[in-house]
Amino acid sequence: MADAAKPPVADAAKTAEDRLARFRALKARAKESSDQNLKEATKESQRLATDPTQLTALNRKHAIASHKLLKADVEESGGDFERKRAWDWTVEESERWDKRVRKRDAHRDDTAFRDYAQESEKAYKRQLRNMGNPDLERYTREKMTAIEKAAAAGTLDIVETDDGEMIAVDKDGTFFSTADSTAFAQHKPEKAAVDRLVADLRKAEEASLKKRKERMAKNGEDGGDVTYINEKNKQFNQKLARFYDKYTSEIRESFERGTMV
Structure with a gap:
């Protein structure tokens, strides 16, 4: 058992x-x-805590240092650096690089100040880019509505030309504007377009005020009214102020209060 x-x-x-x-x-x-x-959590935390801009700056500095080192070595040995570097490039890569260099140089030349007409053109192109694409569907709807309204009122006739083309002729200019037409003044834009225009104007005004403050701070000014057009005119106005401000201060204050008769 x-x-x-x-x-x-x-x-x-x-x-x-x-x-x-x-x-x-x-x-x-x-x-x-x-x-x-x-x-893994520690690595992820360290990765999130690392500033990506610093990594980008470090990579850029490393690339610049490597470029300078390679250029110094090749030139020290008596070789052609551009020819040496081109050995590692294909034709497509070389063409893309040349295109990129030309674009960068053109952008640098475009950003430099030349004259006020060129600055106005740059601002106009920038506003066009920020304006966005036109609403073609809304335009088509408004166009068809205007055509139907003009046809219903009897002011729109379809006429055949000598070559057989059919065109619309407006009798009183309500649809196809003429020199005597005032229909354009009756157009009312949508609220979103008005808000976009107001925001763009406000943004331009804020940018102008910011540049003005930076310029005045750079020149050591106190932020008062600008009464001059250049440095020579500024010195002349300061000289006038030293001698005549005690006589004209009351008049200027009256103008500012709006009580001047």
Whole structure:
């Protein structure tokens, strides 16, 4: 009987050992996963905490340093640096690079001040870019509405030309504007267009005021009214102010209050 009871005890002990081994393996796997997750979370936190602009600046500095080092080595050995560097480029890459250089030089020349007409043209092109695409669907709807209204009023006739082309002729100029037409003054733009225009004007005014403040701060001015057009005129106005401000201050204050008769 004792011998018959031994095998079940041995099987139970073996089963307990197997369970303990599996438990230890699961525990080790859980610890390994936890350590790996902690390591990945630390890397992600460090990556998010790193300023991408600093990385970009470092990469740019590294590229510039490598470029200068390679150029110095090639020129020191008596070789042609541009020819040496062109060996690593394909024809397509070389053409893309030349196009990029020309575009960069043109942009640099375009940003430099030349005259006020060129500055006005730049501002006009910038406003066109910021204006966005025209609403062609709305324009088409308004056009069809105007044509239908003119046709219903009997002021729009369809006339055939000598070459067989059919054109619309407006009798009183309500649709096709003439020199005597005032229909354009009755157009009312949508609210979104008006808001966009107001925002653009406000943005331009804020930019102008900012530049003016920066210029005055650079010249050491206190931010008062600008009464001069250049440095010579500024010195002349300051000389006048030293001698005549005590006589004209009351008159100027009256003009500012609006009480001057």
